Structures are given as C-alpha cells and as structure tokens.
Amino acid sequence: MNDGWNIVVCVKQVPDADDVTIDPDTGTLNRSDAPAVLNKPDHNAVESALALRDAVGGTVTAITMGPPPASAVLQAAVAAGADGGVLLTDRAFGGSDTWPTSLALARAAEELDADVVICGEESTDSSTGQVPPGIAAHNGWAQLTYTESLDPRPDEGVLVGTRDVEGGYERVAAALPVVVAMVFGANDPRPAGLHRKIFAETEFEPVQWTAADLDIEDRVGLANSPTKVGGMDTASPVERERTRVDSVEALYDHLAEVL
Amino acid sequence: MSHEATTAGGLQRPDLQTETPNYDDAFDAVVVGAGLAGTAAALTMARDGLDVLMLERGPAPGTKNVFGGVLYTPTIRELVDIDDAPLERYIAEKRFSILSSDGDETAISMRPGAWRDDPHNDSYTVLRRRFDEWFAKQAVDAGVTLVTETTVTGLLRDGGAVVGVTTDRPDGEIHAPVVVLAEGANSLVSEGADLKERPERDAVAVSVKEVFKLDRDTIDDRFRLDGDAGAAYQYFGEGAVGEAVGGGFVYTNKRSVSVGVVYRVEDAAAGQTPEATLDAFESHPAVAPLIRGGRRIEYSAHVVPEGGARAMPDLVHDGAVVVGDAAGLVLNSGVHLEGTNMAVESGYHAGKAIAAALADDRSDAEALAAYTRDLDQSFVVENLRHYDWFQRTIAADRQFLFEDLPRALASAETEYFKMDRTSKDEHTGAARDHLVAAAGGWFGAAKRAWRFRRMLS
Numbered sequence A: 001m002n003d004g005w006n007i008v009v010c011v012k013q014v015p016d017a018d019d020v021t022i023d024p025d026t027g028t029l030n031r032s033d034a035p036a037v038l039n040k041p042d043h044n045a046v047e048s049a050l051a052l053r054d055a056v057g058g059t060v061t062a063i064t065m066g067p068p069p070a071s072a073v074l075q076a077a078v079a080a081g082a083d084g085g086v087l088l089t090d091r092a093f094g095g096s097d098t099w100p101t102s103l104a105l106a107r108a109a110e111e112l113d114a115d116v117v118i119c120g121e122e123s124t125d126s127s128t129g130q131v132p133p134g135i136a137a138h139n140g141w142a143q144l145t146y147t148e149s150l151d152p153r154p155d156e157g158v159l160v161g162t163r164d165v166e167g168g169y170e171r172v173a174a175a176l177p178v179v180v181a182m183v184f185g186a187n188d189p190r191p192a193g194l195h196r197k198i199f200a201e202t203e204f205e206p207v208q209w210t211a212a213d214l215d216i217e218d219r220v221g222l223a224n225s226p227t228k229v230g231g232m233d234t235a236s237p238v239e240r241e242r243t244r245v246d247s248v249e250a251l252y253d254h255l256a257e258v259l
Numbered sequence B: 001m002s003h004e005a006t007t008a009g010g011l012q013r014p015d016l017q018t019e020t021p022n023y024d025d026a027f028d029a030v031v032v033g034a035g036l037a038g039t040a041a042a043l044t045m046a047r048d049g050l051d052v053l054m055l056e057r058g059p060a061p062g063t064k065n066v067f068g069g070v071l072y073t074p075t076i077r078e079l080v081d082i083d084d085a086p087l088e089r090y091i092a093e094k095r096f097s098i099l100s101s102d103g104d105e106t107a108i109s110m111r112p113g114a115w116r117d118d119p120h121n122d123s124y125t126v127l128r129r130r131f132d133e134w135f136a137k138q139a140v141d142a143g144v145t146l147v148t149e150t151t152v153t154g155l156l157r158d159g160g161a162v163v164g165v166t167t168d169r170p171d172g173e174i175h176a177p178v179v180v181l182a183e184g185a186n187s188l189v190s191e192g193a194d195l196k197e198r199p200e201r202d203a204v205a206v207s208v209k210e211v212f213k214l215d216r217d218t219i220d221d222r223f224r225l226d227g228d229a230g231a232a233y234q235y236f237g238e239g240a241v242g243e244a245v246g247g248g249f250v251y252t253n254k255r256s257v258s259v260g261v262v263y264r265v266e267d268a269a270a271g272q273t274p275e276a277t278l279d280a281f282e283s284h285p286a287v288a289p290l291i292r293g294g295r296r297i298e299y300s301a302h303v304v305p306e307g308g309a310r311a312m313p314d315l316v317h318d319g320a321v322v323v324g325d326a327a328g329l330v331l332n333s334g335v336h337l338e339g340t341n342m343a344v345e346s347g348y349h350a351g352k353a354i355a356a357a358l359a360d361d362r363s364d365a366e367a368l369a370a371y372t373r374d375l376d377q378s379f380v381v382e383n384l385r386h387y388d389w390f391q392r393t394i395a396a397d398r399q400f401l402f403e404d405l406p407r408a409l410a411s412a413e414t415e416y417f418k419m420d421r422t423s424k425d426e427h428t429g430a431a432r433d434h435l436v437a438a439a440g441g442w443f444g445a446a447k448r449a450w451r452f453r454r455m456l457s
C-alpha cells in the first residue's frame, strides 16, 4: 500500500448559522438571506482527512451533493489541502432526505474507489447525523461514528478510531473501506495556505456527476425520501419560578425546605 | 485497493491537483482591503486589463465596516451601474441642529426640491455590509480575484521598494509589482511599514454608532418622508458631544436609524467615554423621540481621520500607493462629513496611475506620481485644503460654539417669541442682547463672524 489511501471527505453546504433566523409567525427557517458556508463540523472532517493523508499518503477527494453553488464548499476543502473535488448535482436530487443523500454519496465513494470516507458529526441545518451511517449501510462498509481521533495501520489495512462513549472512550479497529464520522471539534482545522486558497478559488473546477452517472436516477429525490415532515412548531421558553433570598442562611433554609 | 483511475462507464474522474501553483508575480497588483477605496482601485485596474488580487480580512467585504452614514456617489456612478446597487434611501433633507446640555435645540433644515429628482444629489444612505459586498462583486465580475478572511500583516521589500505582502495565512507571502494600501483609517500595515507615520492624536476622531430597528412607516412619519426619501440630521453643541469637540448624527435607512457621535480622540483620552457620550446624545430631548421604541441591533466604534490636508502622508512609494482613509482622505468640517466619495476618487486615480505605470513596465514612485498629481487636482485635496483651518478654529472656540451659543440661541428664541404684554420691539432687543453677550459684545461677534466666514465660502 505504498501509494497510500483513497480518502474521500463529504462536505455539506449549509446556511451561515449566524445569519439564520426563525420566523416566529410561521415557524419556518429563514435561510434565504443567509450566505451558504461549509458546515462547521465538516472542517473537522477535512482536517482528519488531510492528517490521514499526511500519515499514510494517498489523496483526498472532497465530495458534496447540492446545487451548483455548493461547489463553494469543495473550494473550501481544496483550499485547506484536498487534492480534488466532485459535485453531485442534478435536479433529480431535489427534495432528497437522508436516505437518498447517503445513497448518492455512497455511490460516489464507491466510484472513487474510496478506502476511507470521512464525514462530519452532523450538519448544522438538519443535524440528523444519519448520513455517515447511511453511506456505510448502502455500501456494506464498516463505520466509525463519534470518532475523536484516528490511528491508521496501513500495513494491516486497518483504521483504528477512538470513539467517544459514555463514561470514557473505546478504540475500534475497522477494516477498509470504512466510513468515519468525526466528532465536532475533534481537531484544530488547519487554515488554508494563501496560494492554495487562490488556486481553489480561481483555477480549481470540480467535476460534476449526475444521478444518471451514478445509476441512481430512479432512487433519489423527494419521491424516494421516506421522511415526511408532519409540521413545524416553535417552542417558547418556559417562565421559571424565581425566588430572591438575601443571605446565605436564607438560601440554605430555602433549599432545605424545597428539598 | 487498487488506485488506478478506473474510467468506469466513461465517468469523468476528478482532476487531482496536489501541487499548489505559485502565484508570485502572477498578479499585477495586490490591493489590501476591499472597502470603497480598494474596490474602486481594483475595478479601475481590472477594466484597464490588469490582473488584480484583492485581499480582505473580513468574511466578506463590508462585514467589518461600521460607517453609518451617507454614501456620496458622483465617482461610483462613473464606475458602475448604481441603479442596481443596494441603496437604502436618498437624502431628501439635511438638518443642522445645535443642542445645549439644558435640552435646547435650534435647527435649520433644508429640503431642496432638486434633491427629490434623480440623481438625488448623489447622496444615499447605505448599509455598508450590503453595499461593499455588491461593489466588490462588480470588481470580481470585471476580473478581480477577491480573497477574503485573509489579513495582510506586512509588506515585502526588495531594497527600499515594496514588492508584495505577507498575510496571516500559511504560505502567506505573495509578490506583486504594486501594492495598493486601502486598509481604512486603522492603517496598521501602512504604519508598520513606515509608509506613513502614526497619526497625531489631533488628526483622528473616535466615533461610536448604534443602529435602531424601526418600522418603515414609523421612520417615514417621524422624519416626514415618503417613498425612498431619507434624512441626514447633524448635531453640534454640548448637548451632542458634551465637553468634547465634534458632533452627532442621525441618518435614516429603510428600516433602521443610525445614531452616532464623532469627536476628538483627545477628548476621549481626557476621560469622556464614547459610551457615555452616545448615551447622553441619545437621551437628549431633541433626539430621544426619533429612536423611541427602536430595537438596538448594532453597536460599533471606529476611528475617523480628520487631520485634513496637512496630515496627508506621501501617497506613492516605490511599489506602493496609499488610498482612501488610510491616506487620511476624510473631510470632517462640521458641516460636511465626507470620506466615501474621496475614497472612491482616490482609488480611481490610483488605479489609473498604476495601469499607466505598468504599461511602461515601471512601478517606482516617480512612475506612480500621476496618482498624487491627479488627486491634487481633484476635489479631494482641494476640499481638504480649503477646510484645513476648520478643526483648529472650532477647537479654539469650543466654549463659545458648544456651550454659550446654543444657550444664547435658546434664550434669544425664548425672548423673541415670548407671549406677554411687552412689545415685540422690546423682545427683539432682549433677544439680540443674549446673542451679543454670548459672542463677547459686538466686537467679539464681528471677530468671530470673520473667523468663520470661510465656512460658507
């Protein structure tokens, strides 16, 4: 395995969380004004992918599924150091929920002959966290979710992940190919180099694949999405009961009484 | 695990480009800062066929801008189609008002009919966050490469000449024949590289500004406006800036109102805090009703150059030019607070000069000097020179202008319009006495009138 691993990193375009507001009257997310940016947890995914490449060699290919402007997040990944990018874009993908989304990403990963697929923990706009396991399930590959760090063993063809579990951590060795979901904040994403950033934003062009290219045109889109949104509601904060006490003794008495 | 690129089903493989190209001297010019001056320079150069890289520290142009005022568009109009620009309101009314700290207000308001007609005297309120982004997009459409979230940290030199910039990014140096310093009033790069001196304390003002959200109808009613009409109110006197020398302003946007004060750094250093000053201004009985019920959506502070022509640094250097606020090109004369038009005008002239110099394969100061000459002949330097005396004159007359005059005017008005059983003639006499006394007798009044004659000349 001296030519390294094929590492694929999944990046998603989301509305800038700082600019998203909820319309209190309709309960809908007001995304239209918010500029689209790279999903924050995906910065951790990109960093893990690059660190993995540093460790074992190979290449990092960023993929995203979305409308053409989503290629901006591929630029961000390439600016940080990814070697190339693929934009999965097609009207047929419109209205896809997590099932067809992960199918499309899974097919693309297969097409790219991926050894490792790295995702973020969840997206900041839908935050289901279902896509990474979905990719693994569609392809029948191993998965490492809630991963805090990666320890590659290229000689054994194994990737060891340290997973966050209740009360501690566990280390799991997965045979390749494997899908990884990195914990949000697991690492410190490297800033893009100036020349690399200029390259990504001026010369880099992702290739574009359609649903038909991936042979899944009949299995994606709204019609193939099992999620049905029943309704939306905003929760108003509950008014807490408050009592003001003047001294520590009074506070003690009060607590003793309540408990 | 085979890594041979399989061309399954003829699917186009991604082009893997691990090597990063080097962009040293790939651009003709690097512009530091995508504000009005930088964008105007970049756009001008791109139109003249140059490859331009514009670096901006904010996530988008305008995000770091705190200006809350009136954009003057005579030069921008020549560069871009202003009808597509995100403008808030045109200025239909200017109002100058003197406030005493006792709650008195004396104001003069003007609404020339001509301002209602296109091009509205080239004066519009804008939200810089939106406007700068739009303006920069016009430059990008003309071929400029804009790279954001990148802070320039210093200049590269070869001998004495500037040959590029350093940034806060890894692999962050880039070489280019010319660097345009358009970094605004807080010009750390220009100062750090000795292209200009740290401004003297008396050559900068501090400003704080807040934006209040209000309904469009409420704004229209309070300021007596229709459609896209807007108002620019300027305030002077102790009721506006307390013990300091400066002024306050209230400008209407579509659905918000900007309120702020601008005064000498010296006064801030002497202990008059920006928060307290703005707070007192906003609580003045003449101002409070304008923003009543508004939700505060923004608070910001910034410096404004006000050194005038005498504080202007050298504008050209070997391999570099300085434009806009970084060059101190702001007119803050009391009646006028203008920097936007000067920023754009200077960027335009700088861009033209750079294109001409590079066409001769030169980038030395002498070759770039056309910029200094053209700016010198433009309204920019002319206006700065004309009003140079102003700051010093008002500072010297602060007590009279900011404290005595506002009170005397109020007393005179009270006297002149008084309803009682004495004659109008006696009221007029008493009113005149208040004013003359405040001005230091007839002789003092004449002296002051002479000193300030240039304000309207």
Ligand SMILES: Cc1cc2nc3c(=O)[nH]c(=O)nc-3n(C[C@H](O)[C@H](O)[C@H](O)COP(=O)(O)OP(=O)(O)OC[C@H]3O[C@@H](n4cnc5c(N)ncnc54)[C@H](O)[C@@H]3O)c2cc1C
Pocket: A010, A011, A012, A013, A039, A041, A042, A045, A063, A064, A065, A066, A094, A095, A096, A097, A098, A099, A101, A102, A105, A118, A119, A120, A121, A122, A123, A125, A126, A127, A128, A129, A130, A131, A132, A227, A228, A229
């Ligand atoms: C109730 C509900 C209803 C929805 N209805 C619709 C709808 O009607 N129409 C519609 O278009 N969308 C809809 N969505 C959004 C859509 O389901 C998801 O945005 C999409 O399937 C990805 O799921 P996620 O954002 O939860 O990803 P997560 O599983 O939270 O994301 C984890 C990681 O997966 C990767 N990833 C996720 N999505 C992508 C992608 N597109 N490209 C590359 N990598 C990715 C990233 O690495 C990300 O960090 C809905 C979502 C919900 C929760």
Ligand SMILES: Cc1cc2nc3c(=O)[nH]c(=O)nc-3n(C[C@H](O)[C@H](O)[C@H](O)COP(=O)(O)OP(=O)(O)OC[C@H]3O[C@@H](n4cnc5c(N)ncnc54)[C@H](O)[C@@H]3O)c2cc1C
Pocket: B032, B033, B034, B035, B036, B037, B038, B055, B056, B057, B058, B061, B062, B064, B065, B066, B067, B068, B069, B070, B071, B072, B150, B151, B152, B153, B182, B183, B184, B185, B189, B207, B208, B209, B260, B302, B303, B304, B323, B324, B325, B326, B329, B330, B337, B338, B339, B340, B341, B343
């Ligand atoms: C409160 C206030 C009110 C004002 N009111 C008015 C008014 O009503 N009318 C008027 O005409 N003028 C007004 N002005 C002045 C006007 O705002 C300025 O003259 C004008 O913005 C100058 O434009 P500029 O392009 O030179 O600088 P700026 O608009 O300040 O732009 C500088 C740009 O450079 C970026 N930058 C800075 N340093 C770096 C770096 N190291 N690396 C990369 N990027 C960098 C900044 O983020 C910014 O985008 C006001 C100013 C203030 C503060």
